[in-house]
Amino acid sequence: MDRVYADLPLSPDSLKGVRDYWMSLRGSRGMPTRPEFDPAAIVRYLPYVTLVDVFQDPARFRYRLIGTGITEIAGRDATGEWLNEDLYGEKAEDILWAYKKCVSERQPIAVREQVQFVEKTWVTIDVALFPFGDSDDNINIILGAVDLTADGAETPGLKRSYILNWEAT
Numbered sequence: 184m185d186r187v188y189a190d191l192p193l194s195p196d197s198l199k200g201v202r203d204y205w206m207s208l209r210g211s212r213g214m215p216t217r218p219e220f221d222p223a224a225i226v227r228y229l230p231y232v233t234l235v236d237v238f239q240d241p242a243r244f245r246y247r248l249i250g251t252g253i254t255e256i257a258g259r260d261a262t263g264e265w266l267n268e269d270l271y272g273e274k275a276e277d278i279l280w281a282y283k284k285c286v287s288e289r290q291p292i293a294v295r296e297q298v299q300f301v302e303k304t305w306v307t308i309d310v311a312l313f314p315f316g317d318s319d320d321n322i323n324i325i326l327g328a329v330d331l332t333a334d335g336a337e338t339p340g341l342k343r344s345y346i347l348n349w350e351a352t
Contacts, residue, residue: 194332194336198328294310
């Protein structure tokens with residue numbers, strides 16, 4: 184996949200809401216801790232939220248929770264599944280790239296790309312990943328947000344991913 188840095192903001196309001204919540208928890212630290220996360224604070228965005236457990240040495244990821252809006256878009260519920268080739272086939276490394284980057288840089292990352300879910304047509308989505316850790320050095324869970332890209336937003340072509348400016352408003 185061709186990844187292009189684009190100074191574009193997140194387009195769906197759901198991702199902006201999750202971002203704003205994460206930033207309010209983070210404060211001046213590198214990232215918030217998992218116990219600080221309160222789903223009730225973002226209840227209107229929960230259909231678009233994932234929680235992904237992070238395992239180290241080797242780096243692996245498992246869906247702890249997937250919101251109903253995401254399962255509707257994707258056409259399946261992968262809660263409890265590992266993010267790997269068994270789940271995503273040949274697209275696994277493209278999907279894992281953003282999670283690995285979030286962990287290695289200990290920073291959020293957001294992408295926009297065209298995807299084709301199980302038995303679905305191609306859609307353009309924005310994905311934002313926000314790290315939580317037990318310290319600024321150890322990420323143990325990623326709060327993700329996934330939603331359809333807003334109408335009128337600039338979209339990449341097939342096999343291209345925009346790396347978005349997740350902080351832009």
